[in-house]
Amino acid sequence: MSMLEIQDLEVYYGAINAIKGISFNVEQGEIIALIGANGAGKTTILHTITGLVAAKHGSIRFNDKELTKTPAHKIVSMGMAHVPEGRRVFAQLSVYENLMLGAYTRKDKAEINESIERVYERFPRLKERRSQSAGTLSGGEQQMLAMGRALMSKPSIILMDEPSMGLSPLYVSEIFDIIQEINKSGTTVLLVEQNAKKALSIANRAYVLETGNIALSGDAHELMDNEQVKKAYLGE
Amino acid sequence: MMSFVSYLVNGLSLGSIYALIALGYTMVYGIAKMLNFAHGDIIMVGGYAALITMATTWCPVWLAIVIAVVVCTVLGVVIEKVAYKPLRGAPPLAVLITAIGVSYLLQNVALLTQTANPKTFTSIAAGAPPFLLVFEGKAPLFFTAAADSPYGDLKPVLTISMETFLAIVVSIVIMVLLTLFINKTKAGKAMLACSEDKGAAQLMGINVNGTITLTFAIGSALAAVAAVLMCSTYPQITPYTGSMPGIKAFVAAVFGGIGSIPGAMIGGVLLGVIEQLSKAYISSQLSDAIVFLVLIIVLVVRPTGILGRKINEKV
Known part of the structure; x- marks a missing residue:
């Protein structure tokens, strides 16, 4: 049984068929990349998994529990965190308050404090800026905050949507290093990226999306050598 | 000089009541992104609830106030569930018109059951x-x-007067408690998170619908307190008692920056003081016109209100 299993998923925005019956799976401990052009449906898939968008048809099973009928706010406590596109930190709240909201569904105060210390260890800059409001952080720092906030729920899988968007090349490398670290410490990662080269370089397997369908899938390194992928997504 | 102080104190008292009502407007706007124009009529219901319970022989004043608060809280939650929740995601205009409809409904139910004749409210003090x-x-x-x-x-x-004094003291206590609740408790933080980004709040595990219900409950409870204080100071009640204070409090909320809690407090108090001073020194007939004139001026100079933040839409 896979950790996350998506079958025949169809999503509509009004009359527009955004996801046209896709199936894929994520195994425990993997980094899975979903790559594809703008409008291919990458973000929609993540939003459907965490319940922000309703599925029209198909199933999403996470640790053998059906997610399509689960309200969005109940999914995080099942062990799934989502770092949304555009980071979406709470700009008017402080870094610390943002992190604490990440632990909203957890009760044990001592454990929460432990988690916050671990996040500060991983992102020392967040510790420096803990009482600053999140809106004053740079894009890269906000990305770190969004990731730290997701880690605060102690997820077994973390969905990341375009973590490199709008960041300087230096930050992009740092963010991808951190994703690998997070994965090594035992968290499964489902990564959506437009930066296909970077995503494929750290992923185990990847799915290539084209207008709501999976066009290609397989081992990430093999996909990197695929002529079609090279031409369309790697700019070679 | 002393008459000025007296007007000022009366203004602060009236302003505190406006502030309590404005808090309901601004919190609901901040979280549900809708203008609840029935909010003023919840005040009227609270007034009648207190009036009717106090008229019975068995009911002490404190219990009448508690009953008014409970009635308004339940009413606010029911209105949200029945009238507004089905419209979540509907165009804002549909929600606005529904709110106006709820307002008329409450007024007309009051007309039917309480008649249009003004009733004398016995002051709690x-x-x-x-x-x-x-x-x-x-x-x-x-x-x-x-x-x-x-x-x-x-x-x-x-x-x-004791009523004037009570209005100021009770409002200050409530505003301090509310500020502590919003900034120090988990439920308060959830409200702030929802007002900024409902989607992201859901990803944190926050129940957005539950938070909206809580907001309506708090706003309506504050309206009940405002009702008792206001009817004690101006001891008369009709089915239309709530509409003018409701509109004024809405002005106060816009004045302070709609969506901002400290803004509603400042806006309410300022509005009350401006109204009382213009009644005293300019013209009692013109005082409402002056209040709205000040609103227009503030909005021309500072469209977001005193403490309102500009919303930067990131693309």
Whole structure:
């Protein structure tokens, strides 16, 4: 049984068929990349998994529990965190308050404090800026905050949507290093990226999306050598 | 000079009541992104609830206030569930028109059951002696609540009624408690998170619908307190009692920056003071016009209100 299993998923925005019956799976401990052009449906898939968008048809099973009928706010406590596109930190709240909201569904105060210390260890800059409001952080720092906030729920899988968007090349490398670290410490990662080269370089397997369908899938390194992928997504 | 202080105190008192009502407007707007125009009529319902319970022989004043708060809280939650929740995601205009419809519904139910004749509201502080301010020679000021002044012939220079005093004190206490609740508790933080980004709040595990319900409950409870304070100060109630204070409080919320909690407090108090001072020094008929004129000026100079933030839409 896979950790996350998506079958025949169809999503509509009004009359527009955004996801046209896709199936894929994520195994425990993997980094899975979903790559594809703008409008291919990458973000929609993540939003459907965490319940922000309703599925029209198909199933999403996470640790053998059906997610399509689960309200969005109940999914995080099942062990799934989502770092949304555009980071979406709470700009008017402080870094610390943002992190604490990440632990909203957890009760044990001592454990929460432990988690916050671990996040500060991983992102020392967040510790420096803990009482600053999140809106004053740079894009890269906000990305770190969004990731730290997701880690605060102690997820077994973390969905990341375009973590490199709008960041300087230096930050992009740092963010991808951190994703690998997070994965090594035992968290499964489902990564959506437009930066296909970077995503494929750290992923185990990847799915290539084209207008709501999976066009290609397989081992990430093999996909990197695929002529079609090279031409369309790697700019070679 | 003392008459100015007296007007000022009355203004602060009226303004505190506006602030309590404005908090309901601004919190609901901040979280549900809708203008609940039925909010003013919840005040009216609270007033009648207190009036009816106080008229019975068995009910002490404190219990009447509690009953008014409970009635309004339940009413606010029911209105949200029945009228507004099905429209979540509908165009804002549909929600706005529904709110106006709920407002008329409440007024007309009150007309049917309570008739249009004004009823006299017994003040919750009925019989309580006012506070007197007395100068004794060059000595400092003295406040005394005694009906028979121990100062003999000395005439008080300033009289503050118990109702006026209560409105200010109760409002301050409530605003402090509310601020603590919002900033220190988990539920309060959830409200702030929802007002900024509902989607992201859901990803944190926050129940957005539950938070909206809680917001309506708190706003309506505050309206009930405002109702009791207002009807005690201006002891008359009709089915339309809530509409003008409701509109004024809405103005106060916009004035302070709609969506901002401290903004609603400042806006409410300022509005009350402006209204009382213009009644005293300019014209009592024109005072409402002046209030709205000030609103227009503030919005021209600072469209987001005093404490309102500009919303930067990131693409």
